[in-house]
Amino acid sequence: MDPRTSAQDLMRCDLCETAVVQMHCDTCLVNLCTSCVGKHMISDESKKHEVVKFQARKSTPLYPKCKHHIKERCEMYCNQCEIPVCTSCVASDKHLGHKIVKILQVSDERRNKIMKDITELNEKIYPTYQDIASDVQNRMSQLEKEYGDLSTAITKHGEDWHREIDKLVKKLKAEVDEMKNTQLQTLQKHLDEINKTMSDIKDEIDSVEIAIDTNDLSKLFSVTSNVDIYRNLPHKIMPSLPKFTHGTIHKELFKVFGALSSSSLTSEKDGYSMKTTQKSPEAGSSPPVKQLLDEPETVTTIKIYIHFTLLPFLYNVACLSDEEIWTIGGDNNMKLYSINQGSLLKSITTKSKNIPSNIAVTKSGDLVYTDYDRTVNIVKNEKIEELIRLQNWRPQGVCSTSSGDLLVIMDSNDGKETKVVCYSGSTEKQTIQFDDKGKPLYSSGNYYRYIRENRNLDICVSDNEARAVVVVNQAGKLRFRYTGHTPAPKNKGFDPRGITTDSQSHILTADYNNECVHIIDQDGQFLRYIDCGLSNPHGLCMDTNDNLFVALQSNKQVKKIKYLH
Template sequence: MITDLVNSHLNLDIFHLTNRHDNDECSIVPYANINTMSEPSDEQAAMQHYLVCGTEDCQKNGQFYCNACHQPLCEQCRDEHQKSPNTKNHEIVLYRQRKHQLPVEKCKDHPTRNIDIFCKECQLALCSKCSTMEDHNGHKFDDLEDIYAEKYVLWQGEFSKIQKYFLPTSQDLKTDIEEDATQIKKIMESIRTSMKAKAESLKNLVDEVKSENIEHTHTMEKSLLKKLKSQEKTYDDYIAYLWKMSDEFQEYLSITNQKVLFSKTLKIQPIPETTKPVPPVFTAGQFNKDDVTKLLGKVHVPNTDPEKRKIQPMEPITTHMKSTEIKLEQSKEKSDMKQTLSLSSSVTQVREYSVPGIDNAFHVSVDKSGRIWVSDWKGNVVQTDLQGNQLQKIQTSCPSAGCHTATQDGDLIYTNKYKKVIYRITPDKKITEFIKTGPGDCAPLSVHSSRINGDILVGMRMISEAKVTRYSKAGKEIQNIQRDNQGQELFNYPYYITENINGDICTSDYNKCAVVVVNKSGQHRFSYTGQGSKFCPHGLCTDVLGHILVCDDVSKSVHLLDQDGGFLSFILSPQQGINYPRSVCVDDENNIYMVQHCTNTVTVYKYLQ
């Protein structure tokens, strides 16, 4: 267990840790260490393109680090350091493998002494004088700086796990839940539609049977009445016959016809027999609610165990090596001189070419095939090959700064802030409407396609506020980032936007005169406001080491920052003929592509080795 002293400093420094991606080449610089570096003068800064050696009057690349002196060293100064009798026993490592310096803490009992020893028996942080006291006689002590460095590495690893595994995985699970909720809504609506259709079908059948039965009663009634009408006629005829017979009898009974009375034999016909009708009987159908339910169907949840959501296993995450691992690595490096990717001691121009059809370049993007997209203030967007030959040209009718981005699939995505639409151009030159940021007043200013997961990040400006919205590769809105934990507006005018290897979202905010960086969850990490009294950021990008490169119109240079916003150098400056840097991007070969305002020129530089 480490004391509150160490933990309190680690709690402070953990916010300045760099969450590294796949390679250990990425430098991690706590603010405490950055502040110990000597700040260059304006003249020095203009010439500086790398981390400077800490030796006085030496301006070379400080790619090594003395853990005893806590300062970067160039190769020559390292050799001199190791030869000097005063420093020959100092531990010198690569800068990226350096031991982090223990923050200064004064002893309460001995205010002139720093706390730098840890008593293993008492579990207390002490100064060297405290260790000589009677209370600690015979106790074993550890170097507190070693404990701090190891703890720093441990916490860095945990922080890296949070940023690279736990947060992204949890966000993916949350997205999965949201998709499940959408799917459940669709399924339930489909069930309701089916139930309504089934009920309507049954109702139609009931109406049909009812109509047939009623029609049958009319037919039966008509038949019975017809039969009764016939019987009625039979008796009408018989009654007429009786009246006729009555008249004959009356005639025969007259006195004048008495002879006939004795000679005639009269016989009355019997009364005709008829039958009474048998009336129909209605037998009502027997049914209940369950019968109707059986006919209509019933919705239920299957009696099966729910499937657990798949949580991707965490892959091993590379962190700073422990001291024993560092020594082994040093030994190996001394034997085989293994080269690692790092900043070059100078920036070299690789090539330069003009882009036809472009006037006053604003933005540059590189796709996977190495082809270049450049846009200008008139809304022209031109694609060229590596020699500057035009491959295609489109007119967007809506110029904007960081208005286009190349995707992992080789598509180009670009914005139209007036129509509030984001378009996609496929490699076969087919243009489709991809995302609608309206209705409303959300005008898309900048766009970036993530190299991590293909998400689309869009910087938007509304009437009185701004935000960053994340969309999936399919164009589904996933996340909106607008305010910090105190409810303050994070963005004002997100002119350009990009993403770092740890998932940080970096925006160049024109009105705030700052580079505003938030993490993947939307929490504010830092804002970089330049190295002088004025800072006017334009295009920005990141590289495989987590560096942030941003164009500054005031210093006429490209600033190189570490992953936590610490200034490292002016990587491009007027010394390379830079006048109006407007936009930069980095390709898969770690080359910088830069365009300048008032030109149609793309310049390519090499800066890593």
Template sequence: MDICETLENIKETIAQDLNELEKFIFPKYQKSEDIIKSQKADQCKNSKKLTADMKNQKEALLKEIDAFIQSKQIEIDVMDSKHQIALDKQEDAINHTLTEIKQVIQDLKSLLDTSDDSIVLNYKSRIEKFRKVPSKFRVTLPKFLPYQTNRDQLLQQFGSLTALSIETEEQGDSVLFLADSVSPPGRPMLDFPRLITDIPTIGNGSITHVSCLTDEEIWIIGNDEILNLYNMQGDVLRSVQTKSGNRPEGIAVTRSGDLLYADYDDRSINLVSGTQVESLITLQGWKPRGLCSTSSGDLLVIMDSEDVKQTKVVRYTDSKEKQTIDLDDKARAVVVVNAAGKLRFRYTGFPSIPQKFYPFGITTDSQANILIADFDDNCIHIIDQNGKLLHYMYRCRLQVPWGLCVDSKDNLLVAEWVTGKVKKIKYYK
């Protein structure tokens, strides 16, 4: 590896660290700081409520309980002091770390702009110490539990205060980027995914979906009514026109190697077998948008209602409806299928990737990891089944990635909307 390539790789690492700090880690610490402020406000509000509750109860009792009220007030003051100290300590720690992160961000920006290669070569990443998002308190605030007034048992019936509980709760959405530290055992990811080949396509250039027939042959659809089968050299092996003449909305390859496509305007799901195109399913009141053929042979269909106000996922077995999942019309649903063909879906994105992120293409690999095309940021997010981010694939010069699929060797194929190319990328070691 020559010095230029070494410098490029180091600068890629610097850029990745900077991006992670600015887009992911720093906002997490800011969020933790907001939580502390909110907890302080709740603590103050709850303390005032406790005092008010006891004063109301006091008005209903005899003067003899004044001393008892004072003793209970002391208990509140002690708990308030303990709570305040704990929150102040946590806030000070977060503010200290935020200051450090700001300095590291500034240093990284300076490194990216420097012309002194020796400084860049000596760069050592300090980002690991910030990846662990600070713990947050799980606080059980005390409550006042009044009793009905009873002269004979005044002290017992006045009430009691629950104890203040402050526990440290680990946040489950630590920001993790480097695949070699979190990948499933036996299949680590490459630190830097490698572009194997660019597959050019014909037609109007814009392509939206890609699906593997074999490791050497892929189906793609673009902005017209033609479905094309390509080899890895970019040669068209076969072309099929949709039955209705409409542009297909989604494609999938069955276990037997036949092609399925969704005709949104025609409300149909069609099977391409040999030279024949057959309408497999015709919907009433719904329009098919996305397809997935599972390893068990079932077909999953994402569909919209006629007024586009409702979305649901329907599972078909032998063209018969077997399962329906209605999705909230206010939620953004992402639907994927793992290796066993089990339906998985989430609302409003995933916990450890940006809230502004909007997925276009999506697929899964043999490790049950989920790969999602980020149309706006020209990158691929790789997350596990629980939504934890494993890798952020921004290399390979992706340009508006849309459709995704993986071959039998877990190589990723990415359909680019702008260039009309399919990029084949190796991301596992």
């Protein structure tokens, strides 16, 4: 419908503000009734007023009314104040020295920006959300099928056990249903959120398109785009199915029939990528490529003080920021040091007064440590809170993941089993212990073990007793074992201790015997040694700029090393 001829009875004269509009001044862009035409013509005789019938007015922009000068329109724009201004505003001292441009220039730029946002919403963001919704629906369908297969396998195995195991079969199937329902509910909630966002995007597209189509610049300037919010795609929810492991028929049915492993739902922040029409798009989260230096450089050395004990050694280091590091050694204190000054900033004693087993820093900057009293603890505002208390297991290595979860590697009290457990807060989400053939992934016994999540979400464990770095994917499936490289700097056996990863998905592990650090790629291929006077290297960590920090056990020093361009 033509806005010039529609709803005229609602438009009033700009001068008297009561009579219906009948005429229009194309010079001043003022709507007039017949009675006010003469008054308007003599109001400013310096202008050549072109008064025409309202229906015959030109398709000129409708400039915003000035807030400070009621009878004037804003044909200019103050870049400094970021507001439309009229000629009287420009002449006033309020905008003296400010850069004034034509408002049409600004409106064109604003219109182009909004059009680009609309194009992105239409062509990239909304279709991406459509693909995400389809992906979630497909996962739900696949989840239904796979859980159905799982129930069928349990039923088939249960038929061989007859009446004695009917109760056990029912119990296990109920567990499967509960796991399935929990995961489906989570995915349904995720899908509802995605659909809600898609609806919001569509509403915004519709409202913005209406504003763009009008010649009312006031409406155009009132438009705000939320495209920046929608560019942040949702996390990708990845369900992990439990496994059903059956045993042979035995009198002790419950022990040998079989059990379900834990199921889990993981959230990948960068699991989805934006839909694009480019042939070779680059992922927005991809880090810049960095090359290894020919010769690593020691940037600084920090001396760490350990209270006199029977074990006056330095064991581990964790970066709080690019300026501060946490350390632990042979006493019951966790110490925060300034990297640049080398000075002690803070010291916190463990709640149990035991020597901490390991430390890590969470995404929010809180310190986490494992204790020989079978607890995992978090330090918030210098107060220690017990996060996890284990039964029959002792925690060793700990790290914080990209999703904010905790990975803890632990040994059984009898020293016969080792496993990795993923926790969301204090809730167990996933257990990783055996390979596809049912064999242990990690060696047993009370030995050094450290853990780190790689950028590609692989879980990397430095297994000292096995003399290997064991790497599994996010689902817990073995990817590879790295058992060292020859020739080694000291020609001794591989003795892995601390482990860390960098922005290039390199895996770095300290080799205590050979007094060096091994660098391997994300697929386990050896790249290089860092061999620059590292006496008994033990703990490792990385800052946000890919600077490596090495805790030297006997020297009680932390070295900051640059090894990437």
